Every structure is written in C-alpha cells, then in structure tokens.
Amino acid sequence: METLQYGISDLLRVMERLRDPESGCPWDLEQDFRSIVPSTLEECYELAQAIEHEDHDHVAEELGDVLFQVVFYARLGQEQDLFSFDSIVDRLVDKLVRRHPHVFADGEIEGRVKHASTIDEVGETWETIKQRERDARAQSGVLADVPVALPALPRAQKLQKRAARVNFDWDDASAVLEKVHEEIDELAEAMAVDDAASIAEEMGDLLFTCVNLARHLGLDAESSLRDASRRFEQRFTAMEKTAEEGGHSLRVLSSAEREALWEQAKRR
DSSP: OOOOOOOHHHHHHHHHHHTOTTTSOHHHHHOOTTTTHHHHHHHHHHHHHHHHTTOHHHHHHHHHHHHHHHHHHHHHHHHTTSOOHHHHHHHHHHHHHHHOTTTBGGGOTTOBOSSOOOHHHHHHHHHHHHHHHHHHTTOOSTTTTOOTTSOHHHHHHHHHHHHHHTTOSOSSHHHHHHHHHHHHHHHHHHHHTTOHHHHHHHHHHHHHHHHHHHHHTTOOHHHHHHHHHHHHHHHHHHHHHHHHHTTOOGGGSOHHHHHHHHHHHHHO
C-alpha cells in the first residue's frame, strides 16, 4: 500500500489550524512578523550547518523548517490582508522569469532562447535588471537596497560587488593584498598611541579590506571564516582531549606546552 505524502496544501492547512483563534497553538497565536525573525535566522543557519556537514537527511529537514517560516509569514500577511502565499509565489515566479531572459524567451515560462549566454553576460543582464527595479522603487543608488540587517561579512562583500559594477574596484588581488598591509600598519599606529576610536576604525578597515581580498581571490568571506572557525574548534577540542588524557587542564599548562599541543592537533 502506497504511503500518503503530504503536500503544500496540507502545510498551509496546518498553519491555518495553528493560528486558529479558538483552537490554535497559544505560542503560534502570540507571534507576529517581528517576533519570528530570530527563528527564521536560526533556521537558515541550521540549514547552512547541515549543508556544510553534508548531512543530506538533515538538509531536507532544515529546508522544511525554512519553508515553514515562509508559510508562517504568509499566514500573518493573509490575516492582515497584506499578501498571501499565492501572491508570494506569483511575485517570485514573475521575478525569476523577468530576471532570466536568457532562459525564458519573451517572458514565458516555456519560452526557449536559441543562443546560450555566458556567465559574464548573465551577470551583466542580472545587474541591469536589478538596477531597473531599484529605479522603479526610487532606489537609484548602486548601494541603495543592500540590507543593513545582513551579517557584516556578506554585507561588506555585497557592497564591494555592487561598487565593482561601476568600476570602483582594485585591479587585482595583489593590489588588495598591498592595501591589507597598509591597513595593518595603520592599525599598529593607532595601537601605538592607544587611541581607542582609531583602533576600532582601523580594525574595521582591515576587516573590510580582507573581505575585498577574499572576493578578488574568488572566495566567499563568510564561508572562509566559518571554515577557519571550524578548524580552530576541531584543533582546540583535540588539544583539550590530549591534555585531559595526560591528566592536565589547558589552563595550568605553560605557553610552550599549549603551543606543542596546538601543533600536534594541526598535524592530526
């Protein structure tokens, strides 16, 4: 006997039941647009973690949790006569078709383009279309709609990519690397005079330039830092384990002993 699978209509009905004023879930009924934002961000990070670990069963589960966030917002919008799930889908499909003229000829889902486009051509077309959309929203500036709420690293990268679209950019990675050294020197100068405000400013400039270097090297700064953090976590945990096996705590070891454990963890 074939197992019954739930569909999107079932998910929408579940959401409707959860928000039922008389028989719904008390917690879900208390929520509004602002209150569920932290949950949305958390679910996205959990999805990213599952992808990084290549835990595909978990990826499917986390994708469901992210989809539930969309459905939750859609239900809130419908209750306030702002928008619905159907209108979200309609706007999304319209935008995807409009932004991919190299795939959907004449703005039709089944429209076929005769000649393939290069990745560079796609990028230019994409940015031209998005700039046209910004103009329609009276956001004519190149940086006008870069969300302030983005995490700092991806926001810096997005700002830099936008600026590069109008040729405000370094010529190559070596030029950015020179700028990194310059920023380090400026940070050292601020530290030498113990100027707290300048130290904070120069530290920010250094981080921003490092993001720029990552971009020129074809790397995603957020992913690179997450990978570095994961390596540090693995090595530090290995250090702790080795120290404990020797009957010691990292806290009581000398600097030389801790350094030796660190090098050992790196070799592993």
